[in-house]
C-alpha cells in the first residue's frame with residue numbers, strides 16, 4: 001500500500017509527489033487526462049518550437065519554479081518588450097510607450113490616488129470588521145467609488161480583469177488584496193510581472209521531467225470520482241493509501257464524492273468558488289515583423305483580448321492573444337472559424353495587413369477543458385473568504401488540499417501551485433512521522 005495518493009498531476013500534484021518521495025514515502029499520482037502539467041500545456045510548431053497554451057511566464061521572485069528550472073535544465077529567455085505598445089478599440093489603434101496608455105491629467109491623478117489607497121490597504125493589518133466590509137465589496141464597486149473618472153476606471157477594470165481572468169464585478173475586494181499581499185505587495189507584484197521570462201522549450205517542461213522521474217507512480221487517464229476516508233486509510237480509485245492530497249482547483253475538488261461527507265464549510269467553499277474564464281490563441285508568422293515597425297507586440301484592448309509577443313529567440317513570430325472573463329465568454333460562443341476571424345481582425349487593426357495571414361494557428365479554450373473548466377484559476381466571489389475561507393487549506397481527516405488556489409504566496413501562479421504542493425507534502429510528512437513515533441511509556 002502506498003503511503004500517499006496524490007490526485008492531479010499539475011505542478012501542485014507533481015511537486016507534492018516529488019517532495020514526498022524525497023522524504024522516503026511511497027506515492028501514487030492519479031491524473032484524469034492523458035498528460036501531466038494541468039493548466040500548463042505546451043504545443044509544438046513545425047520545427048519543434050514551443051507555444052504555451054496555458055501558464056507560461058515566470059518572474060524573478062518565483063524562486064521555487066526557478067529552482068525546478070535549474071534542476072531539470074529548463075532554459076528561459078526574457079520576452080521581447082522593446083518598442084511601442086498599442087491601445088486597441090473596435091475601430092482604431094493608438095501607439096503608446098510605458099506600461100499604461102496615456103490618460104488626461106485629471107484621470108492620471110485619480111488613478112494614482114486609487115493605486116495609493118490600494119497599496120495602503122494591502123499593507124495594513126485589517127480588523128475583522130474591515131475584512132468583512134472588504135469581502136462584501138466587489139472589485140468593481142471599490143473601483144467605482146475610488147475612480148469617478150470613467151477613462152481611468154475602465155483602464156483599471158480591464159487590467160485587473162485580465163489579471164484575475166474574470167469580470168471585476170464577480171470578485172471580492174478582500175480576495176484581490178489577499179492575492180496582492182501574496183505577491184509581495186502592489187509594487188513587487190507589478191515589478192515581477194514586467195520582468196517576467198518564458199521557457200524556451202515550454203512551461204510544462206519541468207512538470208514532464210518530474211513525471212519522468214516518478215515513472216510508474218504517475219497514472220494517467222485515471223479520473224478520480226470518489227474518495228473514501230475510513231479513518232485508518234483512504235480509498236481513491238483502486239488505490240488504498242495512508243493519506244490523500246487533492247490538488248484540483250476547489251470547484252473541481254467539489255465534484256468528487258466524499259465518504260464520509262466533507263464538513264459543511266469545506267463543501268460550501270467548493271460550491272461557492274468558481275473558475276475564471278481564459279482563452280488563449282497563437283498566430284504564427286514567419287518572422288516577428290511588427291518589431292521592424294517599432295512595436296513591442298503588446299496590445300491592450302479595453303473591450304477584448306490582450307496581445308503579447310511570445311516569439312522564441314531566432315524562432316518564428318508569435319502573437320499570443322489572451323482573452324479573459326467576458327471577452328473569453330464572448331469568443332467561446334463563436335464557432336472556431338468566427339473566433340479566429342475576430343481575433344485576426346483585431347491583430348490586423350494593430351499590426352497591419354501582414355497580420356491577416358498567419359502560417360499557423362493554435363488555440364486553447366480552458367473553459368472547455370473537462371478537467372480544468374476554466375482558468376487561470378478559481379476566484380473568491382464576495383462573502384466567501386470571511387465565511388468559509390478557513391476551509392481552503394485545513395486538512396479533513398486523512399485528506400490534504402493543495403493547488404495554486406490554496407497558496408499563501410503567489411496564489412494563482414505556477415509558483416503558488418509548486419509551493420502549495422510542497423506545503424501539503426510537508427503536512428503529510430509531519431502527520432505520518434507523528435504516527436510512526438514510538439510510543440514511550442512514562
Ligand SMILES: Cc1cc2nc3c(=O)[nH]c(=O)nc-3n(C[C@H](O)[C@H](O)[C@H](O)COP(=O)(O)OP(=O)(O)OC[C@H]3O[C@@H](n4cnc5c(N)ncnc54)[C@H](O)[C@@H]3O)c2cc1C
Nearest residue numbers: 008010011012032038039055056057224375403404414417
Ligand atoms: C491561459 C492561462 C494562462 C496562465 N498564465 C500563467 C502565467 O503566465 N504564469 C503563471 O505562473 N501562471 C499562469 N497561469 C496559472 C497557472 O497555470 C496555474 O495556476 C497552475 O498551473 C495551476 O497548477 P495546479 O497544479 O494547482 O492545478 P492544475 O494545473 O489545474 O492541476 C490539476 C490537475 O488535476 C487534474 N484533474 C482534474 N480533475 C481530476 C480528477 N477528478 N481526477 C484526477 N485528476 C484530475 C487536471 O487534469 C490537472 O492535471 C495561467 C493559467 C492559464 C489557464
